[in-house]
Amino acid sequence: NAGVTQTPKFQVLKTGQSMTLQCAQDMNHEYMSWYRQDPGMGLRLIHYSVGAGITDQGEVPNGYNVSRSTTEDFPLRLLSAAPSQTSVYFCASSYTSGGTPTGEQYFGPGTRLTVT
Amino acid sequence: AQSVAQPEDQVNVAEGNPLTVKCTYSVSGNPYLFWYVQYPNRGLQFLLKYITGDNLVKGSYGFEAEFNKSQTSFHLKKPSALVSDSALYFCAVRVPSGNTPLVFGKGTRLSVIA
Numbered sequence: 001n002a003g004v005t006q007t008p009k010f011q012v013l014k015t016g017q018s019m020t021l022q023c024a025q026d027m028n029h030e031y032m033s034w035y036r037q038d039p040g041m042g043l044r045l046i047h048y049s050v051g052a053g054i055t056d057q058g059e060v061p062n063g064y065n066v067s068r069s070t071t072e073d074f075p076l077r078l079l080s081a082a083p084s085q086t087s088v089y090f091c092a093s094s095y096t097s098g099g100t101p102t103g104e105q106y107f108g109p110g111t112r113l114t115v116t
Numbered sequence: 117a118q119s120v121a122q123p124e125d126q127v128n129v130a131e132g133n134p135l136t137v138k139c140t141y142s143v144s145g146n147p148y149l150f151w152y153v154q155y156p157n158r159g160l161q162f163l164l165k166y167i168t169g170d171n172l173v174k175g176s177y178g179f180e181a182e183f184n185k186s187q188t189s190f191h192l193k194k195p196s197a198l199v200s201d202s203a204l205y206f207c208a209v210r211v212p213s214g215n216t217p218l219v220f221g222k223g224t225r226l227s228v229i230a
Contacts, residue, residue, distance in 0.1 A: 004159075033217060040125075042206065042222035043160075050215050058217060090159055101210065104150060105218060107159035 001026050006091050006108035013081040013115045021076040021111050023091030031094045031101040032074040033058070034066065036087040037110075043090065049074055050096060081115045088112050118143040120209050122221035129197045130229050137192040137224045139207030149190040150208040150218070151181055160206060166190060167212075177201070197228045 007022045025032065033048035035058075045058030049068040063085060065077040074093075078085060089112075092105040119142045129135045141147055148167055152160040164175025171183045181192045190207060207221040 035220075040222065043220040045217050045219075048215075048217050056215065092160075101215070101218070102148075102212070104162040104165055105160075106162070107152075109159045110157075 003027065004091055004093055004106050004108035006089075006111050008111060009109065011111060011113050013078070013113065015081060015083060015115060017081050019078050019081070021078075021089055021091075021113075023074045023076065023108060024072050025074075025091075025093040025106070026072065027093060027106065028071060029093035029106070030071065030096040031105075032068070033092050033105070034064070034074070034076045035090045035092065036060065036085075037090060038087050046076065046089075050101070078113075083115045086113060086115045118147075118209050118211055118216065118219050120207050120219055120221035122205075122207055122224045124224050125222075126225045126227065128227045128229060131199055132196050135194050135197040135201070135226065135228070137205050137207075137226060139190045139192065139221060140188050141190060141207070141209045142188065143209055143211050145211055145213070148210040148212050149181075149183060150210075151175065151179070151190075151192050152206045152208065152220075153177075154204040154206065154223075156203075163192070163205075197226075199228045199230050202226055202228045 004025045030051045034046040035043040044060045047066040049055045091108040094101045094105040121140045150165045151163040166183045174180045210218045
């Protein structure tokens with residue numbers, strides 16, 4: 001198994017540009033989530049999904065969109081990049097039981113995004 | 117609302133000495149508790165979890181953690197630190213019902229000095 005994969009690993013954007021961060025998992029996990037990591041802030045949840053067709057907002061959703069058309073993929077879209085979105089982005093997935101995420105989350109290697 | 121506190125930004129310990137990384141939590145109900153480690157330029161790796169049962173849980177790389185309900189704590193411990201344990205450690209909590217997501221602490225940087 002490849003686990004959780006993310007592309008690209010690095011990205012530089014100009015203010016106002018849009019892009020999609022890709023995330024895929026091959027473990028048939030129903031629960032997937034996106035976090036951003038900033039120094040001194042820990043990990044903050046952006047959006048999450050408990051299954052295909054279902055998404056919800058986390059702690060810091062503004063400026064980001066997600067969709068979940070398949071179990072495997074959970075892309076994160078930046079609509080109009082801003083310097084405040086400079087961060088490291090992590091995708092994660094886990095099993096669920098009765099719709100509730102259980103057990104540990106598996107993390108991807110991250111995408112380092114710089115917005116100038 | 118659930119929350120996690122890691123009171124120390126940085127912990128320094130000499131190689132061979134025991135280490136403790138502190139974590140306290142706040143939830144309504146019984147928690148699921150987790151520890152993760154992050155090495156430089158890497159994603160988070162799962163170390164151990166408490167779901168139910170024995171309060172002392174053992175995990176990867178010789179780490180263990182003790183769930184203390186009365187003190188709402190879940191401190192990470194290791195009897196003898198290695199230089200290779202130097203990394204960023206995150207505690208996380210989840211309520212075991214509904215779709216409530218995992219909430220992370222801000223992280224503690226562990227530095228083991230040879």
